[in-house]
Amino acid sequence: MAIPLELQRTLQLRPLGISEGQVLVAPLYPLTVSERNQISASESGLPVVELPLDRSEVMRYLRGISATLFSAQSSGDFSAGFTASLLEAIEAQASDLHIRLLTNGEPCHLRRRIHGYLQEALPLDVATARRFVTWAKQKAGLDSSDHLRPQEGRFALQANGVTVEFRVSCSGQTDGETMVIRLLDPRRRLSLKALSSNAALAASLEALVDLETKQGGLVLVSGPTGAGKTTTLAALTAALPLDRLKAVAIEDPVEIRTTGVDHLEVDAEQNLGFAELLRAVLRQDPDIILIGEIRDAETAEIALRAVETGHWVMASVHAGSVLETVYRLASLLPPSYEALGRVTLQTRLRAVINQL
Numbered sequence: 001m002a003i004p005l006e007l008q009r010t011l012q013l014r015p016l017g018i019s020e021g022q023v024l025v026a027p028l029y030p031l032t033v034s035e036r037n038q039i040s041a042s043e044s045g046l047p048v049v050e051l052p053l054d055r056s057e058v059m060r061y062l063r064g065i066s067a068t069l070f071s072a073q074s075s076g077d078f079s080a081g082f083t084a085s086l087l088e089a090i091e092a093q094a095s096d097l098h099i100r101l102l103t104n105g106e107p108c109h110l111r112r113r114i115h116g117y118l119q120e121a122l123p124l125d126v127a128t129a130r131r132f133v134t135w136a137k138q139k140a141g142l143d144s145s146d147h148l149r150p151q152e153g154r155f156a157l158q159a160n161g162v163t164v165e166f167r168v169s170c171s172g173q174t175d176g177e178t179m180v181i182r183l184l185d186p187r188r189r190l191s192l193k194a195l196s197s198n199a200a201l202a203a204s205l206e207a208l209v210d211l212e213t214k215q216g217g218l219v220l221v222s223g224p225t226g227a228g229k230t231t232t233l234a235a236l237t238a239a240l241p242l243d244r245l246k247a248v249a250i251e252d253p254v255e256i257r258t259t260g261v262d263h264l265e266v267d268a269e270q271n272l273g274f275a276e277l278l279r280a281v282l283r284q285d286p287d288i289i290l291i292g293e294i295r296d297a298e299t300a301e302i303a304l305r306a307v308e309t310g311h312w313v314m315a316s317v318h319a320g321s322v323l324e325t326v327y328r329l330a331s332l333l334p335p336s337y338e339a340l341g342r343v344t345l346q347t348r349l350r351a352v353i354n355q356l
Helices: 005-011 033-042 055-069 071-075 079-091 126-139 199-208 229-238 274-282 297-308 322-332 338-348
Strands: 013-019 022-027 048-050 096-102 108-114 117-124 151-159 162-173 176-184 217-222 247-251 261-265 288-291 312-317 349-354
Touching: 005 013, 005 033, 005 055, 005 079, 013 055, 022 033, 022 055, 033 048, 079 126, 079 151, 079 176, 096 117, 096 126, 108 126, 117 126, 126 151, 126 162, 126 176, 217 229, 217 297, 217 322, 217 338, 229 312, 247 274, 261 274, 274 288, 274 297, 288 297, 297 312, 297 322, 297 338, 312 322, 322 338, 322 349, 338 349
Parallel strands: 022 048, 217 312, 217 349, 247 261, 247 288, 288 312
Antiparallel strands: 013 022, 096 108, 096 176, 108 117, 151 162, 162 176
């Protein structure tokens, strides 16, 4: 069969052969139409059929071909293999990579978060996994010898002529070490139309950014971790008339940079939290304020007071539904502002976008 090894690893599948003019594969996860088309294109346009196969068999096969990814081990240069694994994660449209180094001898797995859910990626032996973590720490400018203290850093790689940033976060745990790498691919920025296949919803999103700025208003984006709240806020931001409006974004950390927006990053060590930065921003005559997350009473109060004075505020909130989003924000309000804050919510809340 002609399915490239890189594609097999990216789509997490085991080829089973060609029968009666059909390509037979056993994927770990159901294939999308786009993924089926990629496989078909590699096999002269033949249709693709998914067959069930024991998960352990597929994982055993993937473990075998993963050795080819790190073939540079013999020369002591692991960077090519590790870089390739990150680029494959980009092609798979993963938002994060997760890796756990366990001290109890259990196998290590490199997992990818795709569409909000973790999926198995490369099964790695302990030695290779440890080299991966060390390599990522060194690339991000972290102390590779420190396996206990939480550390954060960034690095960048070139992917098909585009610079992709990777945000690294690692910390020790009771039975080893864990690392998460956030993939910040600028090509994943979506337009408002691309955010939804529902034409009516797309039209509503476009109407939402046709702002009457003198009135102000509050737009909330909610959902669990990995649901794409940052992507939605970035798409809304990019659609704003930034040529005639001043927009400021406060994030922890800055993930997606948008031309025409002033990005501010939370810095706990310098005592610059969301509330402190929000106060400073309000003195800079903004039209639109974007808040990476409203998570405390002080930020909630300042954000709603900004809405009262005619500003547009767009923010994310961790909540599981539209109703829970409103309740969550209202519950954050301090007693001294609760009554007025609830009135502001009732009169100035323009939209709640909840995604799972």
